[in-house]
Amino acid sequence: MVRRFHIVSLTALVALVVWGGAFVLAQGPGPEGPRGRGPGFGPGGGPQAGLELRALDLTDAQREQVQQLTQQHREQTRALFERAQAAREAQRQAMDAVPFNEPHIRAAMQAVAEAGTELAVQQARLRSEIYALLTPEQQQRAQKMRADRDARMQERQQRLRQRQLGQPRPQA
Numbered sequence: 001m002v003r004r005f006h007i008v009s010l011t012a013l014v015a016l017v018v019w020g021g022a023f024v025l026a027q028g029p030g031p032e033g034p035r036g037r038g039p040g041f042g043p044g045g046g047p048q049a050g051l052e053l054r055a056l057d058l059t060d061a062q063r064e065q066v067q068q069l070t071q072q073h074r075e076q077t078r079a080l081f082e083r084a085q086a087a088r089e090a091q092r093q094a095m096d097a098v099p100f101n102e103p104h105i106r107a108a109m110q111a112v113a114e115a116g117t118e119l120a121v122q123q124a125r126l127r128s129e130i131y132a133l134l135t136p137e138q139q140q141r142a143q144k145m146r147a148d149r150d151a152r153m154q155e156r157q158q159r160l161r162q163r164q165l166g167q168p169r170p171q172a
Contacts, residue, residue, distance in 0.1 A: 052145050053130075056138045065133050073126045080122055084115035 053066065087108070094101065094108040134142060 052142070052149075055145060056134065056141055058138075062133055066130055069126060069129050069133075073122065077119070077122050077126070080115065080119045084112070084119050087111040087115040 091108040091112050094105045131139065
């Protein structure tokens with residue numbers, strides 16, 4: 001009897017959490033942007049299309065145009081993201097399947113690659129359209145920020161490799 005009560009209580013709790021999550025997701029992003037990170041952040045949760053827009057001092061007109069472009073791409077990007085997630089789940093299931101089924105795994109991996117490619121193309125298209133809205137000075141600043149970010153990432157990767165290999169860190 002007590003066990004049955006625990007199962008019913010747990011089931012009700014899970015249903016409440018799922019319903020609450022669905023309710024929150026249905027509300028969409030608030031005025032603070034997706035995930036509460038403020039304007040300038042897109043559907044991927046990171047800077048808009050890979051560009052650090054806040055640091056580029058956009059005009060109000062540019063901000064409005066960027067918002068319109070992002071809105072135009074949002075549904076397609078969301079659909080592609082969901083397709084990529086479904087493909088990764090199918091890949092995981094194919095790899096976990098018993099007995100081993102190589103053609104099934106290969107097909108699942110191909111679907112993951114195709115979905116990832118489509119998502120990358122969509123993100124690059126949005127980035128290109130936003131980049132075209134920038135003034136030449138803003139474009140130069142964006143290129144410099146990207147180069148600086150790439151250099152920092154390379155340094156971090158190099159430090160990580162050194163740590164993994166047990167090599168001493170260079171002294172600054």
